[in-house]
Amino acid sequence: MTTTPMLAVDLLLALAALATAGQCLLLPGLFRAVANLMAFGLVMALIWVRLEAPDVALAEAAIGAGITGALLLTALGQLPASQRSIQPTCDRPLRLLIPITALVLLIAGVLWATVLALPKPGLxxxxxxxxxxxxxxxxxxxxxxxxxxxxxxxxxxxxxxxxxxxxxxxxxxxxxxxxxxxxxxxxxxxxxxxxxxxxxxxxxxxxxxxxxxxxxxxxxxxxxxxxxxxxxxxxxxxxxxxxxxxxxxxxxxxxxxxxxxxxxxxxxxxxxxxxxxxxxxxxxxxxxxxxxxxxxxxxxxxxxxxxxxxx
Structure with missing residues (x-):
């Protein structure tokens, strides 16, 4: 009974990571890219928590979301206003986002099932x-x-x-x-x-x-x-x-x-x-x-x- 909610949380985090990464790469405007990158860092911190690595999660939240985001926002403020809005050359990447996401999820699911079936000797x-x-x-x-x-x-x-x-x-x-x-x-x-x-x-x-x-x-x-x-x-x-x-x-x-x-x-x-x-x-x-x-x-x-x- 306890594994089903956690599985739903894991899938939600995976989708959130893919969504924020996709928006960072495909949406127009540098500010949106930086904001989504910071959100991606926070999602990765939660993923590390689920992987029982709180020390890595803390470093990811502080560096990946906080310090890197502040550095990019500060660099963005140094650019002329004309360079802060980058428009995509075509909308084809946006149309390909859904099938690419579905393919990535399918491959990730197959790899996850394969890893679970492997022996875990470890050290x-x-x-x-x-x-x-x-x-x-x-x-x-x-x-x-x-x-x-x-x-x-x-x-x-x-x-x-x-x-x-x-x-x-x-x-x-x-x-x-x-x-x-x-x-x-x-x-x-x-x-x-x-x-x-x-x-x-x-x-x-x-x-x-x-x-x-x-x-x-x-x-x-x-x-x-x-x-x-x-x-x-x-x-x-x-x-x-x-x-x-x-x-x-x-x-x-x-x-x-x-x-x-x-x-x-x-x-x-x-x-x-x-x-x-x-x-x-x-x-x-x-x-x-x-x-x-x-x-x-x-x-x-x-x-x-x-x-x-x-x-």
Whole structure:
């Protein structure tokens, strides 16, 4: 009796994801595309909740729907009015939307039935066997920061490369004066920031024994920082004297990850092989440094260029 309502919810979420994605690609106007992209991010967050991955759902909601949407809306505001309305060249894609959606649903249904029929050996027993020596109490944290730490290291490296690519395009420009249009927004941002800090600390602590950790914590703190940055409350990120320190803080998570990987190679003979008696301390340091770096990387996207350079 309980599976039928959940099946209906899953199908509704699948249809909502397809609908928002289709509207993002096919409807005219850039604002509609961004709005549907943000809605798609929220739907994906709900899908991750249904897949019992709340940590990924939090990151998707904060980054996919919130921060990315705000970045695209801000970029849209920089375009001339004539470039904000893109009309489709023909209505054929709209006519093909229904049959394409039906075909995708049919293929997804066949794949879903096939996956359900496959055996599910997994690595649950193997992970549970090494969990006491990993330095973390939760399997997700142990996998991301120890057993498969190289994957997380590469993810942080990709984010840092994205920051470097944006900074290479131009010098930083002043943040938009949103406080002039919304006088209460700067005050609201300052009042909400302690809540962002509290949630940041909570997710870091939760990552030791439950889904959470550096990425959700960094996403939440970065979202609060972006809100302050867009209201002009963080002018120090544009100052030349802070430029060098900001670069080191952005790279802190990646540098500590690399140092840990090389340290494990020296101590155990295996790249990223953490000694069991020290693994917990390494993971705690990596969590804090990585979360702060992720938050600053997300904020650095909204500097719209390289900070501290003379204009």
């Amino acid at each position: 649950v027993e193997e992970v549970a066997a090494v969990l006491p020596k990993s330095g973390a109490e939760h399997a997700v944290t142990a996998i991301l920061l120890n057993l498969r730490g190289i994957d997380t290291l590469l993810e942080i490296a990709v984010m840092l490369c994205a920051v470097a690519a944006i900074w290479s395009l131009q010098q930083a420009i002043p943040p938009p004066a949103l406080g002039d249009h919304y006088p209460g927004l700067p005050t609201l941002a300052r009042w909400l920031h302690p809540l962002f800090l509290l949630m940041f600390s909570y997710f870091l602590w939760q990552g030791t024994h439950a889904p959470g950790g550096a990425f959700p914590a960094g996403a939440v703190l970065g979202a609060g920082g972006v809100l302050l940055l867009l209201t002009g409350s963080i002018a120090w990120m544009h100052q030349r004297d802070f430029n060098l320190l900001l670069r080191w803080l952005l790279a802190a998570g990646l540098l500590l990850f690399l140092a840990t990987a090389l340290g494990g190679l020296l101590m155990t003979g295996t790249l990223y092989g953490l000694p069991p008696q020290l693994a917990g301390y390494f993971i705690m340091a990596i969590e804090v440094a990585t979360a702060l770096s992720i938050a600053l990387m997300l904020m650095a996207f909204y500097l719209f260029g390289r900070p501290g350079a003379p204009r």
